[in-house]
Amino acid sequence: MFRTCDITGFKVDLKAQQLIRLNAVFAVISLLGAVIAALLLVFTRYQPVHLLSSEWYYRLVTYHGVNALIFWIVFFEIAGLYFGSTVVLNIRFCAPRLGWLSLILMVAGFILTDIMILAGKADVMMTSYTPLKADPLYYLGIILFAVGALLGVVLFFGNLMIARQEKAFGDTMPLFTYGMMTAAIIAFITLVTGAIIYIPTFLWSLGLIENVDAGMYKLIWWGLGHSSQQINVAAMVSIWYLGSFLAVGGTSINERISRLAFVLYIMFICLASAHHLLTDPGLSSAWKVWNTSYAMYLAVLASMIHAFAVPSSIESAQRRWGYNKGLFEWLVKAPWSNPAFSSIVLACIGFGFIGGTTGVIFGMEQTNIIVHNTIAIPGHFKGTVVIGTTLTFMGVTYYLIPLIFRRKIVGLGWARWQPWMFFFGIALLSVSMIVLGQLGVPRRHWDSTFSGGPFTYNFNPATDFFWTLMMLGGTLAFLATLIWILIVVISVFFGPKVNGPEDMQLPISALAPEGKRQGKYEAPGTLILTLAFLATFLILFFLNWKWLAATWGVY
Amino acid sequence: MKNNENQSSTPFFKWIMDDFMLLLFLGVAIYTIFYLLWGVMELSNLPAIPEDVKQPLTK
Numbered sequence: 001m002f003r004t005c006d007i008t009g010f011k012v013d014l015k016a017q018q019l020i021r022l023n024a025v026f027a028v029i030s031l032l033g034a035v036i037a038a039l040l041l042v043f044t045r046y047q048p049v050h051l052l053s054s055e056w057y058y059r060l061v062t063y064h065g066v067n068a069l070i071f072w073i074v075f076f077e078i079a080g081l082y083f084g085s086t087v088v089l090n091i092r093f094c095a096p097r098l099g100w101l102s103l104i105l106m107v108a109g110f111i112l113t114d115i116m117i118l119a120g121k122a123d124v125m126m127t128s129y130t131p132l133k134a135d136p137l138y139y140l141g142i143i144l145f146a147v148g149a150l151l152g153v154v155l156f157f158g159n160l161m162i163a164r165q166e167k168a169f170g171d172t173m174p175l176f177t178y179g180m181m182t183a184a185i186i187a188f189i190t191l192v193t194g195a196i197i198y199i200p201t202f203l204w205s206l207g208l209i210e211n212v213d214a215g216m217y218k219l220i221w222w223g224l225g226h227s228s229q230q231i232n233v234a235a236m237v238s239i240w241y242l243g244s245f246l247a248v249g250g251t252s253i254n255e256r257i258s259r260l261a262f263v264l265y266i267m268f269i270c271l272a273s274a275h276h277l278l279t280d281p282g283l284s285s286a287w288k289v290w291n292t293s294y295a296m297y298l299a300v301l302a303s304m305i306h307a308f309a310v311p312s313s314i315e316s317a318q319r320r321w322g323y324n325k326g327l328f329e330w331l332v333k334a335p336w337s338n339p340a341f342s343s344i345v346l347a348c349i350g351f352g353f354i355g356g357t358t359g360v361i362f363g364m365e366q367t368n369i370i371v372h373n374t375i376a377i378p379g380h381f382k383g384t385v386v387i388g389t390t391l392t393f394m395g396v397t398y399y400l401i402p403l404i405f406r407r408k409i410v411g412l413g414w415a416r417w418q419p420w421m422f423f424f425g426i427a428l429l430s431v432s433m434i435v436l437g438q439l440g441v442p443r444r445h446w447d448s449t450f451s452g453g454p455f456t457y458n459f460n461p462a463t464d465f466f467w468t469l470m471m472l473g474g475t476l477a478f479l480a481t482l483i484w485i486l487i488v489v490i491s492v493f494f495g496p497k498v499n500g501p502e503d504m505q506l507p508i509s510a511l512a513p514e515g516k517r518q519g520k521y522e523a524p525g526t527l528i529l530t531l532a533f534l535a536t537f538l539i540l541f542f543l544n545w546k547w548l549a550a551t552w553g554v555y
Numbered sequence: 556m557k558n559n560e561n562q563s564s565t566p567f568f569k570w571i572m573d574d575f576m577l578l579l580f581l582g583v584a585i586y587t588i589f590y591l592l593w594g595v596m597e598l599s600n601l602p603a604i605p606e607d608v609k610q611p612l613t614k
Contacts (some may be wrong), residue, residue, distance in 0.1 A: 160575055172573045181575050185582045192583075193591070214600075219594045221584070261571055266582040271590050282598050291590055 002092070007403060007501050008506065016086040016093035020079045020404055022103055023152075023403035024397070026110065027075035031390075033114065034068035035481045042429075042474035045375075046467055047449060054446040058125065061444055063117045065126030066517040069385065070228065071110050071145070076393050077101070077183060077235050083404070085159035089168040102531055109145025112137055125444065127221060130201065130212040139202035140362040146198065150191040156184045169302040173356075175255055176245070179238025182262040187231045193223035215282045226273035229381065233267055233303070236347065239396045245342035246399060247335050250317035251508035253522050258309045264302035268295040274323035275363045276489035277361050279372050285365065292363050300360060307352050308530050312523035317512035319523075327525040336507050338547070339412075343419040344394020350387030350423060355380060355431050357537045367544040370551060377438020382430035386477075392421055394484050401488065402504055407495035409505050411487045420489070428473025432466045438547065439463050458461035 002011045021115050037060040043051040052060065086093050093099060116122045122134035126170055158180065163169060173181070197220040203209045240260070242251035252258040274291030277283055294300055318330030358380040361367050371377060401409050439460045441448055448463075450456050498504065521527055569578060 157575065157579075171569070181578070185575075185579050188579065189583055189586050213598070215598050216595065219598060220591070223590060227586075262579065263572055266578050267585050270582070270586040273590060274594075277594075282601050283594060284597055287593055287597055291594075295585075295589070 005403065007498075007504050011090040012085050013086050013092045015096035015099070016082050017404060019093070019096070019099045019103060020082045020087075020400075023075050023079035023082070023106075024400065024404075025492075026103075026107060026394075027072050027079065028485060030067045030110065031073060031481065032485055034064050034072055036479055037064035037067070039474065042478075044470055045448070047447075050447070052446075055120070055123070055244050056125050057446045058444075058542045059120060062122060062125045063114065066113060066117065066142075069126065069225075070142075071113075073232050073385070073389060074087065074145070074149050074187075074228070074394075075106065075110075077187065077231055078106070078149060080235055081152060081156040081180055081184055081187075081462055082159075084177045085156045085163065087404075088174055088177050089159070089163045091159065091163050091168050093156060095160050098151060099155055102148045102155065105144050105148025105151065107148075109143070109147050109148060111141075112144065113141030117224075118139060125226060127218075130199070130204070130214050130217045131222070133205055134312055136202055136205040139198055139205055143195065143198050143202060146191050146478075147195045149187065150195075153184050153191065156180070172259070172468045173283070175252060175258060176242040177243065178259055179234055179262055182265050183231050183234035185228060185240065185266050186234055186270060190224055190227040190231060193220060193227065197221050197224065215280065218277060218280065219283075221287040222273040222276045223270070225460065226276060227268045227270045229385055229389075229401075230265070230269045230272070232385055233261065233269065235261040235311070236351070236389045236392045237262075237306045239392050240306070240344050240348060241313065243340055243392075243396065244310060244313045246283075246508050247338055247341040247344075248317040249315055249512040250313035250319070251511070252309045252313050253316050254309070257305055261302035261305035261309070264298050267298070269299040269302070271295055272299065272363065275368070278365055278368045288365055291367060293366075297360075301410060302527045305358060307348070307356070307533065308526060310348055311345075311529060312526040315523040315526045317509075320515040324549075327528055328416075330525060336506065337416055338398075338420050339415045340395045340398040340506060343391050344418075345400075346419055346423040347391040349390050350391070350427055350430075352533055353536060354427065354434075355383030355388055357540050358383060358434060360537070361541055361544050367548055370544065370548055371434075372441055375441045375443045378443055379430050379433025379435075379437055381427070382426055382433060385424045387423060387430065391419060391426070394422065394450035395419060397484075397488060398506060401491050401495070402498045402506070405492045406498045407491050408498055408503055409487065410491045410495045411483075412505055414483055418483045420482050422477055422484070425473050425475070425477030427478055429470055429477055430473070432470035434471060435466050436463055436470065439466075446537035460482045 001014045003017075004010070005012055024054070039053055041048045041057065041060055044057050046108060082093065082099070085091075108284060113122075116135050122128070122138035124134045124138075128134060128138075144451040155326040160177075163173070169177075172178070181359070197217060200209055201212050201217070202211045240253060261385065271291040273295050274283075274288055278288055314334065315330045318334060323330040323333045334345070358376070362377065362380055364373055398409060398415060401407055437443070439462065441459060441463060496503070571581075
């Protein structure tokens with residue numbers, strides 16, 4: 001059964017809509033748990049407070065990791081996959097009953113895993129490296145969740161097959177759906193790898209297998225652990241293109257190149273899992289260099305293409321709407337009061353300048369050694385997964401509330417500045433963690449003062465300043481997340497119903513008009529911004545090599 | 556979303572880029588060969604730890 005959206009004109013399969021809604025609801029529940037744990041962890045690592053006992057610190061590191069990096073994003077991505085393959089293509093959901101089975105498995109896995117962690121039966125951290133052993137039910141919970149998610153991915157491909165049969169798209173699918181297809185392929189790789197390692201580990205925890213080799217476990221586990229974050233990248237970039245289209249009527253100035261960039265992700269981005277094994281002695285340098293370079297940086301090239309294509313799509317559209325003065329009128333007069341738009345632009349900036357630059361530098365075998373296993377690494381992925389993915393997902397939710405949940409956004413005034421608050425909070429947190437890591441502070445460590453230990457170490461006194469910044473940034477980001485969750489929950493469950501286009505609070509732009517290029521370049525402002533980004537990257541690149549050279553004196 | 560595809564694209568590349576099952580196969584194959592199999596082979600070929608070194612470590 002379908003409804004026709006009176007705002008977008010899309011045919012919406014009501015069964016798909018129900019599944020999208022429920023996956024999104026469980027995503028928000030996961031995020032709430034993850035950020036509460038995050039705040040407690042920040043105030044534990046902040047030494048003047050040092051809130052939790054060591055036991056609860058490691059328990060909540062596990063809980064935070066699993067909920068933030070797996071449950072929140074995968075629930076949301078499954079919602080996105082269903083949206084991209086049914087609503088956007090105007091087709092029915094291929095197998096609603098299997099969609100329900102997928103959701104039930106995922107929710108069962110989510111609840112079981114969280115219970116086992118909070119009950120103290122799985123203090124193994126998210127990576128659960130063997131020979132650390134958790135309760136079998138913990139591994140079972142993860143397996144149930146992964147199987148459910150894998151089923152969701154298969155259903156996405158089922159929907160695409162229906163779309164192809166029904167000729168729901170012309171020569172090629174819309175760019176947003178194409179990006180979500182990329183995410184689905186990476187998800188397939190990720191979840192199958194997860195099954196390959198979690199099933200024997202589960203059997204080992206039951207005593208049915210004698211041993212799971214620690215080196216082999218790390219190799220295969222990171223095929224899940226890191227690749228799962230590449231699902232985010234593909235989904236996030238797809239939403240950036242969608243956001244440009246919805247907010248200003250922008251389309252990629254060269255859609256074929258954007259698609260090629262997605263293909264490069266499919267082929268090479270999962271190789272980056274090797275970053276986590278750079279100091280493992282069992283693997284050769286050839287394996288490390290090839291894989292950590294994403295096959296000679298072809299997947300990095302893809303990100304660079306998107307980093308130019310997304311803002312240039314906004315600039316090109318804005319110029320065609322008449323914002324043509326100088327280099328940056330298009331940016332100044334962009335719809336900043338639209339929280340979905342501001343989220344996407346801020347996510348793009350944070351992902352590139354913080355997450356992207358550090359990702360390439362920390363991913364190199366040589367410069368990695370300065371920060372390996374320091375707090376700079378979670379600082380880096382706060383710049384990718386949190387500023388990038390989470391802020392993007394938060395932003396697009398402001399469109400999902402009226403379009404999918406059919407409710408008005410309650411507290412739109414708060415929503416307008418929530419992305420800014422979240423961005424500055426996480427940027428402060430992330431950069432502070434990166435600097436602390438550069439100063440040698442370890443990650444996943446309950447007590448950086450090593451009090452009571454057989455040896456001690458005095459960090460550079462500047463660390464005190466950055467610990468304070470980290471605490472302030474974490475608190476700001478926590479409050480911004482809480483505001484977002486309150487807006488979403490109140491709007492979805494208690495908000496006024498959307499009865500027609502007149503109730504749509506966020507504009508949906510018409511396609512930008514065709515127009516002649518004013519100067520030599522289609523997007524000169526974006527070109528300048530891209531060059532500024534490259535200059536930043538080169539400076540950081542140089543600094544890290546300089547620090548590496550200074551690590552050991554040569555006499 | 557508006558399709559800006561350049562119609563002059565060669566059929567070969569269009570074929571690769573538009574066939575999602577082929578892309579799925581390519582993604583799985585490249586990752587499996589370069590990351591998984593190559594890595595597993597390297598770890599499998601490591602010499603076993605000598606017993607006289609292993610014993611004190613596992614006690």
